[in-house]
Amino acid sequence: MNASPPATASVRHAPHTPAPSSVASAYLQIRKVTKTFGKFVALADVSLDIEPGEFICFLGPSGCGKTTLLRVIAGLEEQNTGQVIQNGVDVSRLPPSRRDFGIVFQSYALFPNLTAAQNIAYGLENEKMSRQQVQQRVQELLDLVGLPDAGPKFPAQLSGGQQQRIALARALALAPGLLLLDEPLSALDAKVRTNLRTEITALHRRIGVTTIMVTHDQEEALSMADRIVVMDQGRIVQIGTPLEIYRNPQTPFVANFVGVMNFLSGEIVAAGQRVQAAGFDLHLPHALNGAATGTPVQVAIRPEDVRLLGISNGTGDTRMARLCDVEFLGAFYRVRLELPSPTADTPPTRMLADVGAEAARVMPLVSGAEVAVQVPAELVQVFPEGGSA
Ligand SMILES: Nc1ncnc2c1ncn2[C@@H]1O[C@H](COP(=O)(O)OP(=O)(O)OP(=O)(O)O)[C@@H](O)[C@H]1O
Numbered sequence: 035m036n037a038s039p040p041a042t043a044s045v046r047h048a049p050h051t052p053a054p055s056s057v058a059s060a061y062l063q064i065r066k067v068t069k070t071f072g073k074f075v076a077l078a079d080v081s082l083d084i085e086p087g088e089f090i091c092f093l094g095p096s097g098c099g100k101t102t103l104l105r106v107i108a109g110l111e112e113q114n115t116g117q118v119i120q121n122g123v124d125v126s127r128l129p130p131s132r133r134d135f136g137i138v139f140q141s142y143a144l145f146p147n148l149t150a151a152q153n154i155a156y157g158l159e160n161e162k163m164s165r166q167q168v169q170q171r172v173q174e175l176l177d178l179v180g181l182p183d184a185g186p187k188f189p190a191q192l193s194g195g196q197q198q199r200i201a202l203a204r205a206l207a208l209a210p211g212l213l214l215l216d217e218p219l220s221a222l223d224a225k226v227r228t229n230l231r232t233e234i235t236a237l238h239r240r241i242g243v244t245t246i247m248v249t250h251d252q253e254e255a256l257s258m259a260d261r262i263v264v265m266d267q268g269r270i271v272q273i274g275t276p277l278e279i280y281r282n283p284q285t286p287f288v289a290n291f292v293g294v295m296n297f298l299s300g301e302i303v304a305a306g307q308r309v310q311a312a313g314f315d316l317h318l319p320h321a322l323n324g325a326a327t328g329t330p331v332q333v334a335i336r337p338e339d340v341r342l343l344g345i346s347n348g349t350g351d352t353r354m355a356r357l358c359d360v361e362f363l364g365a366f367y368r369v370r371l372e373l374p375s376p377t378a379d380t381p382p383t384r385m386l387a388d389v390g391a392e393a394a395r396v397m398p399l400v401s402g403a404e405v406a407v408q409v410p411a412e413l414v415q416v417f418p419e420g421g422s423a
Pocket residue numbers: 071074076094095096097098099100101102103250
């Protein structure tokens with residue numbers, strides 16, 4: 035195993051003169067970064083600009099390169115080619131100790147033999163600060179993370195969530211220009227995770243430090259990020275606000291990875307006018323920007339956009355389906371539907387529809403019932419068949 039850095043670290047501002055601000059407005063620029071491990075390409079030509087004060091999430095499946103990219107930004111991993119420019123300074127070849135960041139990893143990894151206060155003070159040790167100044171700064175940080183009285187406690191006396199807040203305080207001790215978080219919440223249980231999620235967002239709002247958080251939890255990314263960077267197999271596949279990523283995924287992969295999506299196989303039956311998919315006939319004048327009649331497509335619709343009606347409205351966007359089962363998910367019901375196949379040689383289509391508690395009161399959801407299902411054309415997305423799923 036390689037010698038690993040401390041799980042949290044706070045690194046002193048690098049002693050560089052910032053370039054004139056006119057050079058670039060982005061706080062962090064990642065330019066054409068490639069990183070290989072032997073023959074394996076972990077990052078392939080990754081470029082990204084991050085604005086000052088942004089909260090960015092790297093989101094993607096396990097092994098897609100999120101941690102590697104974060105480590106390249108920190109200098110904990112050296113890229114083969116490409117540049118990292120922070121605050122106008124090319125830091126591409128600088129060691130971590132000369133870069134300006136604080137980092138928190140998934141495991142709390144505080145020093146077990148040091149108190150919370152000593153853990154936080156650890157990064158301040160090499161600073162020319164009096165004992166009193168250190169104490170004052172430590173207390174400020176304890177207050178900041180909402181644990182004003184935790185200073186004398188040892189890590190073993192703190193819960194996981196509390197330990198992670200101390201780790202956060204330690205990463206922020208030197209007021210770094212960049213905060214890097216690698217799955218900081220994933221070891222915590224669900225309730226603590228959501229609480230800390232809100233707290234980290236609030237803290238970010240208060241101190242405004244440019245932040246990058248790695249996560250493979252799409253809910254976390256959607257709720258916390260200003261912009262999400264979706265990655266797959268060492269590449270960035272989409273960058274956008276949570277709403278853009280959710281409402282306008284650029285590929286079936288993104289559509290499928292972020293949120294839940296129904297995919298209905300079909301084809302363009304009249305170019306620039308109509309698409310048929312799973313027996314639905316949809317008026318979609320802009321589908322695939324004028325692709326030819328006969329082009330095979332995937333029509334994607336979110337479960338919450340599928341409508342269940344008591345009776346068919348008699349138009350092409352509605353079909354009868356069998357309600358297979360109903361899953362109660364607290365705020366809503368997830369209904370599994372089966373649509374009979376229009377032809378004998380193709381299997382029935384399965385779909386999910388989410389029904390809010392209010393709507394479920396009006397229309398009782400009974401397994402085995404026949405229901406009318408509507409796919410509103412204005413809420414679907416159309417992808418070419420076989421697009422990068
Ligand atoms: N030091 C290394 N040596 C060889 N291969 C590595 C090394 N570090 C990472 N990899 C490989 O690079 C790929 C990307 O790894 P990385 O840790 O960046 O993924 P990740 O997106 O953070 O995944 P996870 O969500 O599981 O943490 C993986 O296939 C991993 O096995």
